[in-house]
Amino acid sequence: MNRPILASIHTEAFQHNLNRVRELAPESKIWAVIKSRAYGHTFEAALNGLASTDGFALLNMQNAARLREQGWQGRILLLEGLFHEDELALAEKLSCDLVVHCEAQVEWLEKYSSHKPFNVFLKMNTGMNRLGFKPDAYRTAFHRLHAIGCKMHHMTHFANADQVDRLPTVGSQVELFDDAIKGLDAPTSLANSAAILWHRNALGDWVRPGIMLYGASPTGLYSDIKNAHLRAVMQLQSEIIDIQELQKGDRVGYGGRFEAPEAMRIGIVACGYADGYPRHAKDGTPVWVDDGNKGEGVICPIAGRVSMDMLSVDLRNAPNANIGSVVELWGDRVAVDDVAQMSDTIGYELLCALAPRVPVIVK
Numbered sequence: 517m518n519r520p521i522l523a524s525i526h527t528e529a530f531q532h533n534l535n536r537v538r539e540l541a542p543e544s545k546i547w548a549v550i551k552s553r554a555y556g557h558t559f560e561a562a563l564n565g566l567a568s569t570d571g572f573a574l575l576n577m578q579n580a581a582r583l584r585e586q587g588w589q590g591r592i593l594l595l596e597g598l599f600h601e602d603e604l605a606l607a608e609k610l611s612c613d614l615v616v617h618c619e620a621q622v623e624w625l626e627k628y629s630s631h632k633p634f635n636v637f638l639k640m641n642t643g644m645n646r647l648g649f650k651p652d653a654y655r656t657a658f659h660r661l662h663a664i665g666c667k668m669h670h671m672t673h674f675a676n677a678d679q680v681d682r683l684p685t686v687g688s689q690v691e692l693f694d695d696a697i698k699g700l701d702a703p704t705s706l707a708n709s710a711a712i713l714w715h716r717n718a719l720g721d722w723v724r725p726g727i728m729l730y731g732a733s734p735t736g737l738y739s740d741i742k743n744a745h746l747r748a749v750m751q752l753q754s755e756i757i758d759i760q761e762l763q764k765g766d767r768v769g770y771g772g773r774f775e776a777p778e779a780m781r782i783g784i785v786a787c788g789y790a791d792g793y794p795r796h797a798k799d800g801t802p803v804w805v806d807d808g809n810k811g812e813g814v815i816c817p818i819a820g821r822v823s824m825d826m827l828s829v830d831l832r833n834a835p836n837a838n839i840g841s842v843v844e845l846w847g848d849r850v851a852v853d854d855v856a857q858m859s860d861t862i863g864y865e866l867l868c869a870l871a872p873r874v875p876v877i878v879k
């Protein structure tokens with residue numbers, strides 16, 4: 517028997533979440549964002565579950581090549597464009613759409629004699645100050661690329677679509693954007709997941725959902741998507757591999773962080789930070805434990821520091837749990853965002869950090 521940890525990727529949940537994006541943005545085409553191994557879910561699983569998307573958006577040419585090898589014939593967008601000039605030929609061969617966000621990338625395209633025109637998503641910096649051209653430089657870049665035959669699209673990215681009253685606001689970014697593209701006729705791309713959920717006046721012709729396709733929250737708080745009809749795609753599960761009977765005052769694990777307030781049982785779970793479970797998870801972080809009660813199970817709190825290969829749970833809620841009992845670290849019983857919140861991070865980070873040593877199965 518293998519070590520019992522396993523990540524299951526639910527194809528149906530992917531399809532459900534993609535349909536949900538279609539409902540929320542019925543007029544838009546969809547770039548399914550699958551950077552970072554599809555937020556930890558693996559490219560193969562994403563390709564399976566999200567096959568009805570209009571295109572996939574990712575970062576690396578190697579991964580674009582992988583999608584083509586697997587038979588994907590639809591569009592592929594390189595979200596940060598080319599990193600080096602010498603990637604142009606391969607980008608053309610793989611028919612990648614390119615984000616263009618800086619002067620150097622414009623020059624590379626001008627020097628290159630392509631056989632067919634590139635689809636370009638020209639990126640405007642409307643206040644996030646990460647990638648892109650400021651509005652004036654944007655218009656110049658647009659004209660230059662248009663002049664060499666590129667098929668142009670306008671693109672920007674929101675800094676605060678998941679927050680109210682933070683600067684820059686979605687409204688201010690949209691205003692700058694609309695102003696700067698006046699008279700430059702081309703399709704647009706604006707919205708990430710947060711904008712698709714909460715700013716449906718700011719979608720554009722191509723939306724770019726990431727996190728919502730995986731069923732987690734753009735804000736990092738599960739309560740914010742509780743009513744958004746999204747489903748968790750990844751279920752991370754393992755098993756209890758040992759039980760410790762504690763006396764009042766006994767301590768658990770490195771640093772002895774948890775102290776038993778009474779006689780109690782602790783379950784040792786085969787999952788640790790080397791699997792991608794956050795080491796900073798506080799006592800009280802929820803874990804679902806199958807206690808043999810017709811699969812309904814109960815939520816038990818983590819007790820003691822997470823170690824490299826194991827973590828420990830307080831089994832006072834699960835008197836029937838034993839060695840071999842299945843636990844869910846996150847999935848549809850324990851929101852990944854709830855685990856993240858107890859570790860001062862967001863679901864995005866935990867999903868992306870799923871370790872390569874964890875076997876993944878696509879269901």
Ligand SMILES: *Cc1c(COP(=O)(O)O)cnc(C)c1O
Binds near residue numbers: 549595
């Ligand atoms: C990652 C990314 C997205 C997706 O963001 P989510 O918050 O996961 O929906 C969209 N657009 C760009 C440019 C990105 O880098």
